[in-house]
Amino acid sequence: MLLEVRLFAMLREAGGAERIQVRLEPGASVAALRTAIAREFPALATHLGATRVAANLQFVSDAHILSAEQEIALIPPVSGG
Amino acid sequence: MLLEVRLFAMLREAGGAERIQVRLEPGASVAALRTAIAREFPALATHLGATRVAANLQFVSDAHILSAEQEIALIPPVSGG
Amino acid sequence: MIAVTADPIDLAAVEALLHHPEAGGIVTFAGTVRNHNHGRQVVSLSYEAYAEMAQARMEALAREMHARWPLYRVVLIHRVGTLAIGDAAVFVGVSSAHRDVAFDACRHGIEVIKFDVPIWKKETFIGGEDWVEGCAVHG
């Protein structure tokens, strides 16, 4: 499956794009997404440790199973307020 | 010495006046003032247990020595806010 | 701004007073007149103050707050006279570089006002009026 992943703030700038596309096996987890991004997007790799993943506007754990219907985003450390 | 003592709120209403006059020996303390008021103003007596005394705009203890130059007030339980 | 006043509290004006270019956080407390108290329907409240002492005590409180916490601005206002439901009777506002400081200082401010400033509240409820039982003990 081909996932679109939204990028924000320092990740958007590091990646040079507002979205990236990542191909994963159907039924892949957030952990698999992290591994794929680290391999295919070296500019994002150093940020991933502190980055959370959101699916359909909610934070999800590494065990969460992804699908192409979900809106997926990388959430680097937030600094609102 | 003749002291003027200001009354507020429920004490003002109970005493029927904004000020009372109390005659005390020179060098009398707040404790002596309380005793005199309890004796001479029965309408105020029941309130005195919970009432603090202020001299020159500050709360003072029963040991505080009064003088006619001080502005003296009875401060019943406050309920601002 | 430290005031015991019959005038309504202008929230926009006091918020403006609290702003400071080095402050990162502003915390405010407004105590408003409720329509009920101890099961009684309140129509209005009236506040009486020993105005000179209340003003002096609130000014001393502001100095104590500045001494205890790194604050940029402190605003303490208490109204006197008759207030309607929803009116702000008391306002405490502080600004600080740090939000924890601002929360702690603001909370302290309203506690001291409630326990230690000579102001008394009389409720007019359906069927009568009465002084509200207050705080006798030093907070």
Place this chain on the structure above:
Amino acid sequence: MIAVTADPIDLAAVEALLHHPEAGGIVTFAGTVRNHNHGRQVVSLSYEAYAEMAQARMEALAREMHARWPLYRVVLIHRVGTLAIGDAAVFVGVSSAHRDVAFDACRHGIEVIKFDVPIWKKETFIGGEDWVEGCAVHG
């Protein structure tokens, strides 16, 4: 009112929203843009949000606050875009019958916004600009 917005925060309007005839206390927190941070002179700040998620997370936060404390009103606003020194970037306001509840709920609200709502701050200072180091861990 829960909003992620580019518009300035109208403090008088949000204060009015917080009033409720049964509420006795209103506590607000406004986070304002400071002129310095980590020893750098800040010229302006700009906030970027994952707007849909920030809005959803703040709406969920308001529901959580209502479930945890007896609150009448909750207002949560975060601005996005470029802000000047002194501007309010974030506003949290709550009203309750009890002031302790209002303080606790307001403080919780700003903590969650700072740790858990996808908004990012970029500082423009004299000599450059940079994303502000944020909170990675769930608060």
